[in-house]
Amino acid sequence: MGRYLFRLPDIGEGVAEAEIVGWHIVPGDVVGEDQSLVDVMTDKATVDMTSPVDGTVTAIHGEIGGMVPVGTVLIELEVEGAGNAEAAPVRAGLAPAAPLEATPEPGTLTAAPPAEPAPRPLPTSPPGSARPPGAAGKTAFATRAAGEDPLAAxxxxxxxxxxxxxxxxxxxxxxxxxxxxxxxxxxxxxxxxxxxxxxxCYIQGEGGEDIRIIGMRRKIAEKMQDTKRRVPHIAYVEECDLTELEALRLDLNANRRGSQPKLTLLPFFLRALVRVLPDFPQINARFDDEAGLLQTSVAVHCGIATQTLAGLMVPVIRHVESLDIWQIADEVSRVSEAARDGTATREQLSGSTITVTSLGPLGGIVTTPIINAPEVAIIGPNKLVERPVVQGSFITVRKMMNLSSSFDHRIVDGYDAALFVQQFRRMLEHPAFIFMD
The missing domain is CATH 4.10.320.10 (E3-binding domain)
Structure with a gap:
């Protein structure tokens, strides 16, 4: 019998280190070639590491959330034959991960799911991210954070x-x-x-739990923090009367052909953006602040902010200017599903020139969305509500929505931001303009 050392391989694209986000094995497990061993996350993607050999796991190195350099020994295996341990000694500096029977510190992840799961599972990597169904060791359990809205159908x-x-x-x-x-x-x-x-049911609660932020949640936190620190945001909110647009949407849905998707308001928003953005090239753009370069774009590559179990992702619909309203609806559904089930590729999650973020019926009155840097603008439709509106000498009920938006104030002046939103509002309030040349 020999000893085989599995090292973090060179994943490519200049990646020098990766974060451990999920173990699929524990010491004592017998593994086969190509079996999933561990999930690691880089700045580029989450990668499922598989075994190159058959063997028995004797030790695992590194804890969930730890950063490890390329070449670090992650797993030790006992294998038939000579193995490779003599030619490649273990790199010092990483303590072995705790065995399955060990009691973890509060908030840490064990190498396999606990026997009695606590109420709230927190995925350690995006759902469906290149791992076999039923793989163990993918979930941590946590209580609901204070003030967090409970999830329910x-x-x-x-x-x-x-x-x-x-x-x-x-x-x-x-x-x-x-x-x-x-x-x-x-x-x-x-x-x-x-x-x-x-x-x-009403006894006083005590204690809590320390939850370590790892994986996708940590990447999101780092990006949001960096964006808010570097980008001076200007927020602008406008009220829109969508009564005519909603009537058009309902009529189109009632008379659509069998192959046509059901329309939400989002495809209309994207078509309206396509009509308005040519007059505001500095808004459909990406700003490289280190190089001092604003890259405007004739093509409209629209990011669709999508909530997933792993956190907020922004899949991209490319060349929205070339799509009709039905094709946009298909694309919104396709890219959102890909983000939620974890099949979206790096290319599908990058390259947007402007982002739309909508909370749908939970949209609230006003939001102040954070720009998806290096873009310079983000649009956030709020909740559509019926309320009384004064029209001339009469009070009537109209379907109203607030339109929230944020702009990079280094590139977009307040006047231009307001003018852009007003033209966008005009398109939405008179939807015939959306389809006119």
Whole structure:
């Protein structure tokens, strides 16, 4: 029997180190060639590392969230034959990861899921990121953060509202801590006619948990922090009357052909951007502040901010100017799904010239979105609501939406930002302009 040392390989593209985001094995496991061993994340992508040999795991090195240089020994294997340990000694500086039976410190990830999962699972890497179904060691468990909106399906929310149950007190056992119907039933059972159980639902809470921010969540945090530090934002909010646009959307959906997708408001927003941006080339652009170079673009490559279990991603619809309203709807669905299921490539997540971020029905009254640098502008549609509006001498009910936006003030002056949003608003309030040459 020999000893085989598995080292972090050179992933390419100038990557010198990577972050460990998920172990699929523990000491004692028997692994086969091409079996998943560990997930690592670079600035470019999440990569699934597979075994080059058959063998038995004797030791693993490095902890979840740790940064390791290329060439570092990650895994030691006992293999048939001579192995490669004599020719390549273990690089010092990394302690072996704790075995499965060890008790982890609060907030750390173990090499395999705990026997009794806590309420909120936190993925250690994007869902579906190049790993086989059922692989172990991919999930950490955490409680819901203070003030965080609980995840639940609309039907579950409606039932909880009818019963007068605040969902923030209900523990979720579904994906990413989602509250399932069974979770709600369990809460109701605890708070039923039994007075002792009912009192237990309102006992004072103690303690908490330290959650280490790793993987995609850490990359998002680093980028947001860098953008807010380097880019002076100017925010602008305008009110839009979308009554005519919503009537058009409903009519098109009611009369669409079988092959045509159902339209949301987002495809109309993108078509309106295509009509307005040629008059504002400095807004459909990317700013390289280190080189002092603004790169304007005739093509409109629109980023669609998409919430996934791994965090916020921005897949890109390329050449929106060449697509009709139905094709845009297809592309929105396609790129959003690719981001959510983890199949989006690096090329599909880069190269945008402007971003649209929408919270849909949760859009609120006003948002102040952070620019997706190196872009110089981001548009954030808010919630569509019906409310009374004065028109001449009459009060009528109209469908209104606030349009939030942020601009890089180094490139876009307040006057130009306001003029751009006003022209964008004109397109939306009179949707015939969207389709006119």
């Amino acid at each position: 609309p039907a579950t929310r409606r039932r909880a509202h009818e019963l007068g149950i605040p969902l923030q007190y209900v523990s979720g056992t579904g994906p990413a801590g989602r509250i399932t119907p069974d979770d709600l039933d369990a809460y109701i059972a605890r708070c039923s006619d039994n007075s002792a159980a009912r009192d237990a």
